[in-house]
Amino acid sequence: MAVVYFISMVSISVYYVYITIIKSANDVYIEKRSNSNQPLYYAVIIPCFNEEKVIKQTLLSLLRFTEPNLMVYVVDDDSSDNTLNVINGISDPRIKVIRKKKPNAQKGKGHSLNIAYESILKDYWSIDSDQVIVTVLDADGFLCADAFTIADRIFSHSDIHGIQARVRIINNYRNGNWLTLLQDIEFYEVIGNIQKLRMKTKTVGLGGNGQFTRLSVLEKLTGIPWSDCLLEDYDLTIRLLLNNEQIVYTDKLIIYQQGVRNYQRYIKQRSRWIQGSLQCHSYMFHLLKTGSLSKIGKLEMFYFLLQPYYNLVNSVILLVSIKLLSQSLIEGITIKSLITLFLMTFITIYPGLSFSRRYINETKEIETIGNSPKLRSYLGGMLMYLYIFLTIPSILLAFARQLTGKKSWIKTQREEKVYNE
16 A cells, blocks of 8 residues: 555656646747748648548638638548548639549558648649648648738748647537537647647647648658658657757647547547557657757657556556545545545646636637636536546557557547537
């Protein structure tokens, strides 16, 4: 029992130190360089596999932008539903449809991105690749109204090679449930603050949705930009950072996407991300030896890559602690058991509650989507620590798939009618 308590204290201490650090991180505003006047060309890639429910709205949202140098590459991965017909039903010269057919199809998101990348290389061969910004969106994602204006400002700095947008869950309240609310707090506030911390450690991670990268830095990579890793976005991040490229994050550039309402689908989605993180462990030796990252940067990346193990151990410890506490309360209430109960309640509620307070303050002026009411948001924040328990099956599934050599892409199913009209 003493060992359990010791490990619990160490685990809780690490958790609180990390939470305290990321809560103190602030957004870094990057001013536009006044002497920069080169035009930027945005090549947006949208991989699609059975996306008939969402792709029309996503394309229409992109076509509302008046950027003069915007092209949209929609890659249909041999969809079996009506995706291709929906895409073809939108007539606009800025849309380029790339069709994949089996056996050269359904090989994962990275494969579709690389197919579009080859097309971009051909289409922009006569343009300085520093001025071409390859942008990746999911089929359910759409950008905030000033997204490209913000990107123009940041990319006016020639030494900035990539940008990651801030993620919001569009069905956090309307057409959503408690699970989507927790995802919104997680992405918008918790992960957002982690990315702000990474601005200090120079280890900002690219996401699968809302990533902007100069074509020139993709060309410098050995081989194709995106691998078959199930976490292809972080795999690309590692390779870019090893090449000493600079990736930044801004909380002003927002990408909206659907949250998963169904718990079974949530488990499958998270298991893919966790297994992808496990696949990235092959880079650990290179990260340890590289001179392109600081010691604190390496520590942050190792902490992220080891999260599946940490969360698994932390979940087991918490379950054991609850069992021991329950047994102690059944046998008789003592001052020690009451103090333990108070500390466990404080540990599980306070961090999420503080994040939900920030979440409420930072989302109250956003009118793009319907925000969750205050009381509901506070209650959601109080559940954030217990939210870790929801991922336990996905952690076990990810480890099982990795150990048995299963690497197939687990598709996230979309929902209909989650966008505001």
